[in-house]
Amino acid sequence: MGRQHQVTEARSGQRFSCDEALPVLTAMEQHGLLCVPVGCRGGGCGLCKVRVLAGDYECGRMSCKHVPADAREQGYVLACRLFARSDLCIERYSKPCSESTVDPQQRQKVSL
Amino acid sequence: MKKGVMRPGHVQLRVLDMAKALEHYVDLLGLIEVDRDGQGRVYLKAWTETDKFSVVLREADEPGMDFMGFKVIDDACLTRLAGELLEFGCQVEELPAGELKDCGRRVQFSSPSGHRFELFAQKQVTGKWGLAEVNPEAWPRGLKGMRAVRFDHCLLYGDELDETLRLFTEVLGFTLAEQVLDGGTRIAQFLSLCMKAHDVAFILHPEKGRFHHASFFLETWEDVLRAADLISMTDTSIDIGPTRHGLTHGKTIYFFDPSGNRNEVFCGGDYHYPDHPVVTWTADQLGKAIFYHDRQLNERFLTVLT
Numbered sequence: 001m002g003r004q005h006q007v008t009e010a011r012s013g014q015r016f017s018c019d020e021a022l023p024v025l026t027a028m029e030q031h032g033l034l035c036v037p038v039g040c041r042g043g044g045c046g047l048c049k050v051r052v053l054a055g056d057y058e059c060g061r062m063s064c065k066h067v068p069a070d071a072r073e074q075g076y077v078l079a080c081r082l083f084a085r086s087d088l089c090i091e092r093y094s095k096p097c098s099e100s101t102v103d104p105q106q107r108q109k110v111s112l
Numbered sequence: 113m114k115k116g117v118m119r120p121g122h123v124q125l126r127v128l129d130m131a132k133a134l135e136h137y138v139d140l141l142g143l144i145e146v147d148r149d150g151q152g153r154v155y156l157k158a159w160t161e162t163d164k165f166s167v168v169l170r171e172a173d174e175p176g177m178d179f180m181g182f183k184v185i186d187d188a189c190l191t192r193l194a195g196e197l198l199e200f201g202c203q204v205e206e207l208p209a210g211e212l213k214d215c216g217r218r219v220q221f222s223s224p225s226g227h228r229f230e231l232f233a234q235k236q237v238t239g240k241w242g243l244a245e246v247n248p249e250a251w252p253r254g255l256k257g258m259r260a261v262r263f264d265h266c267l268l269y270g271d272e273l274d275e276t277l278r279l280f281t282e283v284l285g286f287t288l289a290e291q292v293l294d295g296g297t298r299i300a301q302f303l304s305l306c307m308k309a310h311d312v313a314f315i316l317h318p319e320k321g322r323f324h325h326a327s328f329f330l331e332t333w334e335d336v337l338r339a340a341d342l343i344s345m346t347d348t349s350i351d352i353g354p355t356r357h358g359l360t361h362g363k364t365i366y367f368f369d370p371s372g373n374r375n376e377v378f379c380g381g382d383y384h385y386p387d388h389p390v391v392t393w394t395a396d397q398l399g400k401a402i403f404y405h406d407r408q409l410n411e412r413f414l415t416v417l418t
């Protein structure tokens with residue numbers, strides 16, 4: 001186990017501890033929380049996009065389609081590729097899973 | 113096969129990190145690395161395939177599918193189809209022999225759904241991996257992981273499904289094997305070249321050119337369960353399964369490569385002859401059509417794409 005940091009998701013107010021060796025999304029899943037939507041867990045689909053509001057962090061490789069360089073400068077990252085280096089405050093970017101729809105007629109309205 | 117297009121030949125996928133991708137596709141899926149090229153692309157094959165490669169990985173800063181290739185019966189057919197694709201209104205580009213290592217010239221085109229496809233007639237034949245050409249044994253020793261049998265199909269998300277269907281049936285000779293109808297709108301189409309339930313499939317999506325999964329064939333349900341065990345053992349990102357699809361009735365598991373591209377391994381499923389009526393599911397049963405046991409879609413099915 002590495003150092004532990006506290007991560008707070010601003011919209012839900014949910015808080016969990018995160019080992020600095022683990023992606024923030026994995027730590028969240030291990031705590032049974034869903035405050036950030038979980039997709040591919042590989043930095044490819046963009047579903048877990050968040051904005052880091054405060055704290056130090058490092059990132060693994062992620063799709064430039066979802067996080068272009070300028071967005072990255074503004075603190076946007078993919079939570080499945082986000083490693084905490086201090087306590088973090090993050091904010092979910094995409095709609096939570098429960099708001100997306102399985103009705104194909106509604107699908108047009110779902111945006112990522 | 114009626115227009116000379118025989119079967120899926122290869123898929124080129126973009127990955128964020130080649131070393132991690134190879135751990136996944138070689139050690140976990142059990143594909144075999146056969147070559148690399150000057151661009152850094154890595155060529156892989158599944159053991160039963162007779163051509164040199166079926167999966168090409170390219171490192172890029174965005175995952176997804178570059179193109180899917182189909183093998184046609186001969187060079188004359190390739191020339192004829194290039195003309196017909198142009199006539200249909202496709203953007204056609206010819207790539208010279210050798211652009212993909214040991215592959216003949218390729219005719220690339222875009223479908224109305226926004227995906228890049230290509231046709232080729234010739235590729236180096238290296239035979240089934242690890243087996244003698246004459247008096248072959250049942251299977252080779254030394255296969256890794258899931259021991260994928262062959263690259264089987266891709267499922268792609270995009271719009272303009274009607275025009276895409278017209279291209280694939282009228283120009284390329286596919287038949288519509290299975291579909292999902294939402295009233296008068298076809299929201300899913302599974303297309304076949306032969307006896308398989310699908311060689312390529314499309315699902316309606318507002319954004320063009322998205323990739324849902326590349327699928328690999330396994331022989332038995334036991335193999336699918338063993339694949340699931342390996343996914344857990346390696347802590348690989350799982351999507352859903354093992355379960356069964358309603359569409360095609362294949363027994364399946366979905367999971368992700370380390371760059372977020374979805375993979376499937378599956379066994380069984382329906383067979384299809386060109387005279388068979390189209391198998392139809394209705395949109396109100398979409399959950400069961402996709403995941404036959406859960407009878408509802410997991411949220412990721414419609415939204416997690418590369």
Ligand code: FES
Nearest residue numbers: 039040041046080
């Ligand atoms: S879950 Fe797909 S990019 Fe993070």
Ligand SMILES: [Fe+2]
Nearest residue numbers: 267325327376
């Ligand atoms: Fe599939």
